Amino acid sequence: MSALDSGFYFAESENTPMHVGSVAVFDGPAPSYGDVVRLLLSKLPLVPRYRQRVREVPMQLGRPMWVDDPHFQILYHVRHTAVPRPGSDEQLRNLAGRVLGQRLDMSKPLWELYLIEGLEDDRWAIISKVHHCMVDGVAGSDLMQLMFDLSPDASHDEPRDWSPQRTPTGAGMVAGALADAVAHPLRQLASLPSGGGAGRIAKQLLDSGKSVAATLPSLARQALVPTARSLNGPIGPHRRWAWTSTDFAELKEVRTALGGTVNDVVLTSITAGFRDLLQGRGELTSEKLVVRTMVPVSVRSDSQRGNLDNQVSAVFVDLPVGDPDPRSRLASIRGQMDEYKKAMQAVDVPSIIAMGDFVAPTLLSLGVRAALTAGQVWCQAVTTNVPGPPVPLYVLGRRMVSAYAYVPIAGGTRCSIGIFSYQKTMTFGINADFDAFADVDVLSRGIRRGIEELLEFARAEQGTPEVSQPAPKPRKKPAAAGR
Numbered sequence: 155m156s157a158l159d160s161g162f163y164f165a166e167s168e169n170t171p172m173h174v175g176s177v178a179v180f181d182g183p184a185p186s187y188g189d190v191v192r193l194l195l196s197k198l199p200l201v202p203r204y205r206q207r208v209r210e211v212p213m214q215l216g217r218p219m220w221v222d223d224p225h226f227q228i229l230y231h232v233r234h235t236a237v238p239r240p241g242s243d244e245q246l247r248n249l250a251g252r253v254l255g256q257r258l259d260m261s262k263p264l265w266e267l268y269l270i271e272g273l274e275d276d277r278w279a280i281i282s283k284v285h286h287c288m289v290d291g292v293a294g295s296d297l298m299q300l301m302f303d304l305s306p307d308a309s310h311d312e313p314r315d316w317s318p319q320r321t322p323t324g325a326g327m328v329a330g331a332l333a334d335a336v337a338h339p340l341r342q343l344a345s346l347p348s349g350g351g352a353g354r355i356a357k358q359l360l361d362s363g364k365s366v367a368a369t370l371p372s373l374a375r376q377a378l379v380p381t382a383r384s385l386n387g388p389i390g391p392h393r394r395w396a397w398t399s400t401d402f403a404e405l406k407e408v409r410t411a412l413g414g415t416v417n418d419v420v421l422t423s424i425t426a427g428f429r430d431l432l433q434g435r436g437e438l439t440s441e442k443l444v445v446r447t448m449v450p451v452s453v454r455s456d457s458q459r460g461n462l463d464n465q466v467s468a469v470f471v472d473l474p475v476g477d478p479d480p481r482s483r484l485a486s487i488r489g490q491m492d493e494y495k496k497a498m499q500a501v502d503v504p505s506i507i508a509m510g511d512f513v514a515p516t517l518l519s520l521g522v523r524a525a526l527t528a529g530q531v532w533c534q535a536v537t538t539n540v541p542g543p544p545v546p547l548y549v550l551g552r553r554m555v556s557a558y559a560y561v562p563i564a565g566g567t568r569c570s571i572g573i574f575s576y577q578k579t580m581t582f583g584i585n586a587d588f589d590a591f592a593d594v595d596v597l598s599r600g601i602r603r604g605i606e607e608l609l610e611f612a613r614a615e616q617g618t619p620e621v622s623q624p625a626p627k628p629r630k631k632p633a634a635a636g637r
Contacts, residue, residue, distance in 0.1 A: 155208075160217045162287040163208060165564055169259040169391050173264070175560035176574070177250045177583075178549075184278035185550040187234040193550060195228060195269070195313035197300045201251045203288060204300075205316065207263050214606075218287075220536040223263055233268045240274035249397060253281050254455060254560045254585070255393035264288050279550070286562060301545040302554070336556040377494065379472060382428070382445045384437055385534040385590075386566045392588035396560045396598040400605050408605075411612035412481060414488040417539060419608060420580070421447075421491075422484040423472040424537055426604025427597045432475055434596050443476035447535040448567070469494040471534060481609050536561060536570040544577055553621035558583040569597070 155163065169547040198205045204221040249270065258264050264285035271278050273539050400423075410420045432438045445572045448468050471494075475485045499591060538561050547554045550634045558581045559572025568587040582601055 155217045157217065157288045162285070164220055165259075166260065166285075168257070169389050171255070172287070172561070172564065173254075173258055173283045174208070174289075174562065174572075175254045175281065176557055176572075177246065177560070178278070178280045178282070178554050178557045179246075179273070180552040180554050182273075182276035182278055182552065184269070185552065187232075187269055187432070187481070189550055190267075190269050191232050192230055192313055193301055194232060198228075198313045198316070199314060201271065201300055203320070204263055204265055207261065207514050209321070212344060212366075219322075221321045224318045224321065226316075228316065231263065231266050233266065235268060235270060237270065238270040239272045239364050241272040242274060242381060246270065246273060246279060247397065249515055250281050250558075250560075251393055251395035254283060254395060255391075255588075258283060258285055278552075278553070285562075301549055303549070304547065306495075306548045306551040306553065306619060308548065329565045348499060349457070379474075380440055382432055382443060382475065382530070382534055383444065383531045384432075384435070385568060386531045387568060387590060389566070389587050390589050391570055393563075394586045394588050394591050394594045395560065396584045396586075396594045397581060398584075398598045398602045399556070399579055400602065402575060402578050404581050404605055405611055405614040408612045412484055412608065413617040414484055415491070418484060418488045418491055418607075420539065421449075421471060421487045421537065421599050422480065423610060424582075425475055425483050425487070425570060426480065426607060427600030428473060428535070429475040430600030430603065431489065431593060431597045434593060438476060441476040441478070443474075444472040445475050445534045446472050446532065447472055447537045448533045450538045471537075473535075479606070481611055484608070511547060531566065532568055534566055536563070537573065538570070539573040539575075542576040543573050544575075546577060553635035556557045556581060559584055563587065567586050569594075571601075 160347060162172050181628050200221075202503050205223060205226045207223040207228065210218050211219045219557040226464045235249070237249055253268055258266060265288070266283045269278070270281060276538050303614060335472065354483070359632040382629070402416075405416045405419045409416055414421075424447075425445070429438065432443070449472070450468050469491075471490050477483050477486065491511060508607075538559075540559055554576070557574050559574040560583050561572040563570045564583055568590045570585045572583040572585070575581075582599055584594055584596070586597075
């Protein structure tokens with residue numbers, strides 16, 4: 155494993171399952187369980203990792219390793235269930251909240267897939283879970299080839315026999331780890347751009363540090379901004395999950411009229427959701443109040459697409475929830491994101507991430523676990539945007555009509571929002587601690603209200619007459635899901 159993947163692995167605990175996931179809804183009729191199993195068996199050779207499990211090096215002398223699971227059984231990983239007919243969106247959310255809130259078995263390959271039948275309007279769904287140490291969000295989009303097709307008439311190969319490679323012994327793993335402890339840092343040093351020894355590398359990192367200091371919002375300045383720290387705190391084992399959606403055309407309309415990017419508009423809409431949440435709790439105490447969110451940023455190059463290791467960095471954006479003016483909130487977020495973009499261009503982020511490979515595995519494990527146990531108050535949320543395909547996808551000839559992302563929570567950050575775009579729709583999947591977010595539906599409805607609020611200003615700016623909102627409406631009143 156890379157150092158970053160190892161960090162996600164070591165972050166796993168009873169109260170912090172670290173898998174990412176999704177719910178995909180399809181037009182029916184549902185395929186048979188056997189057809190789904192055979193489809194996956196035919197695709198697994200494309201992604202060998204799905205037959206591998208994690209094995210830790212004795213005494214943590216090296217980072218965890220991926221080894222073939224000699225007892226791999228696909229019927230354990232692919233499961234079949236249903237909601238009572240006719241199943242509503244609320245019932246699906248409740249089921250998904252329970253399934254996604256449960257930990258993966260860390261002794262087996264770290265993924266599960268559920269075939270869900272019984273949805274109204276002759277629909278069905280797939281709930282999928284994959285551990286974060288195994289794949290990041292953008293790589294996960296690349297892996298949709300595992301079972302998704304671009305045509306309803308696509309053909310599939312027959313499943314092939316598979317034999318696991320021999321699992322290394324404990325002594326062999328220790329010997330390999332010790333050798334890698336010497337060789338890997340040397341390879342990393344040699345692969346760093348602008349080679350020429352430790353002095354040049356040190357100068358490069360120093361220059362990067364100067365670029366960060368010159369372009370990123372000052373940490374000292376952020377430290378003086380009041381944050382909604384009531385959103386931080388201990389995390390329990392259970393989750394609530396809710397979702398909402400919007401038409402992509404609405405976001406583009408706001409962007410065209412008010413400026414910024416679609417991502418800026420999305421973050422501004424989420425700001426409105428958190429504003430409603432805090433207002434409902436009586437905690438909107440200042441016009442300077444912010445909710446600081448971590449925004450993961452992919453640093454995966456085109457040449458790395460399809461690789462299974464994580465290639466992510468992160469920026470921290472202050473969502474100005476105390477500001478009553480939506481246009482001012484958009485301007486604030488746009489300014490911050492512009493600064494971050496300049497910094498990301500100036501800094502060789504992949505090389506800085508690779509420096510984590512120099513950290514001793516034992517120290518990495520202790521550091522990650524200590525940080526998560528201690529918690530933090532710097533960041534109150536996680537918002538991650540995973541771009542999906544603009545063309546329709548199919549599984550066994552059935553068209554996917556919508557999809558919702560699930561992002562884990564950890565380290566005292568009790569809420570995450572996974573944003574997924576597919577064809578003409580963008581969805582928001584909200585994962586929150588069960589005890590801390592009994593009002594998660596307020597956040598969900600607030601995001602939708604924030605979009606409509608920005609639309610009003612955009613249409614006023616352009617002189618466009620008010621029209622009925624084209625966003626898809628849920629069949630039932632949105633409700634929090636959980637266990």
